[in-house]
Amino acid sequence: MRREALGPYTYTVPGGCFPLGRDSLALGDFAAVRPGQRVCDLGCGAGLLLLLLARRAEGLALHGVELDPVAAQAARENLTANGLPGAIFTGDLRETPWTAGSFDLVVSNPPYFAAGSGRSGGPERMEGHTLAEWCAAAGRLTRNGGRFALVHRPERLTDLLCALRASRLEPKRLRFLQHDAAHPPAAVLVEGRKEGRPGLSVLPVLFTGG
Numbered sequence: 584m585r586r587e588a589l590g591p592y593t594y595t596v597p598g599g600c601f602p603l604g605r606d607s608l609a610l611g612d613f614a615a616v617r618p619g620q621r622v623c624d625l626g627c628g629a630g631l632l633l634l635l636l637a638r639r640a641e642g643l644a645l646h647g648v649e650l651d652p653v654a655a656q657a658a659r660e661n662l663t664a665n666g667l668p669g670a671i672f673t674g675d676l677r678e679t680p681w682t683a684g685s686f687d688l689v690v691s692n693p694p695y696f697a698a699g700s701g702r703s704g705g706p707e708r709m710e711g712h713t714l715a716e717w718c719a720a721a722g723r724l725t726r727n728g729g730r731f732a733l734v735h736r737p738e739r740l741t742d743l744l745c746a747l748r749a750s751r752l753e754p755k756r757l758r759f760l761q762h763d764a765a766h767p768p769a770a771v772l773v774e775g776r777k778e779g780r781p782g783l784s785v786l787p788v789l790f791t792g793g
Contacts, residue, residue: 589631590638592665600629600654605791606734606770607692609760611635613772614732618642620687623724625676625717626650630658630669632690637667645669646686648676648720676720684726691733693717714739715746722750725777732774734760740771753779758786 587594587603596602611632616622619642624632627647637643645667649655655673662669672679693714714735721731731752735743737759744754752775759768768788 589634592634592638592667593661594629594631594634595657595661595664596629597653597657600651600657603631606760607631608635609770609789609791610690610692610732610734610772611639613734613756613758613774614688614690615730615756615774616640616643616688620644621685622646622688622690623648623681623686625689625691625720625724626693627658627671628654628692630661630671632692633658633667633669634661634665636688636690637665646681647671648679649673650675677716679720679724681724683723684729686724687726687729689721689725689729689731691717691721691731693733693735695736695739714742715749718743718746718750718752722752722777725752727778729777730755730774731777732772734770734772737768737771740773743771743773747773747775751778752776753781754783755779756784756786759788760791761788763790763792 585596616636618640621644623646625648627649633645652673655671658671755776756774758772760770761768
């Protein structure tokens with residue numbers, strides 16, 4: 584069991600759950616969130632992104648989807664321990680209980696590596712559902728004009744942008760994460776707007792090295 588301080592909140596991670604990482608921290612700062620919005624994290628794990636967003640905007644209606652029952656219960660406990668109301672659905676992201684267009688903002692730090700790709704970041708980083716299925720789930724849950732923000736690997740960028748547009752989530756903002764100038768980007772943040780007009784803003788690189 585590990586505990587991390589996140590501003591006014593405390594994030595508790597049980598053994599076996601995906602730990603706090605720089606990619607999620609960067610996504611928590613990147614996603615456009617406003618007070619009072621309805622927010623959903625697809626693959627929420629122990630609820631890290633929900634806490635990160637809650638510290639930036641008050642009065643959020645927090646929701647999460649998580650297949651692993653241990654992680655889903657940890658997310659519920661993290662919300663409760665921090666005095667935040669919320670609802671965590673334990674199950675498949677394709678079978679969520681909420682109606683289409685329920686959320687102003689959907690976020691996700693999904694698995695990075697496609698099945699059979701020969702890449703391995705551990706079991707938590709191998710896709711069970713395809714990238715297209717993640718984007719389709721987000722596209723269904725996001726209201727028209729709402730946003731879907733996620734972090735992924737640069738080598739999957741073409742697949743990601745195509746999957747977003749196919750789900751009616753027009754890519755609008757993009758930012759690479761890079762350890763330092765001597766290394767290529769290790770991750771990319773992308774935000775799509777439901778039924779948005781074409782036009783992508785590429786933001787300055789975010790250097791994450793100490």
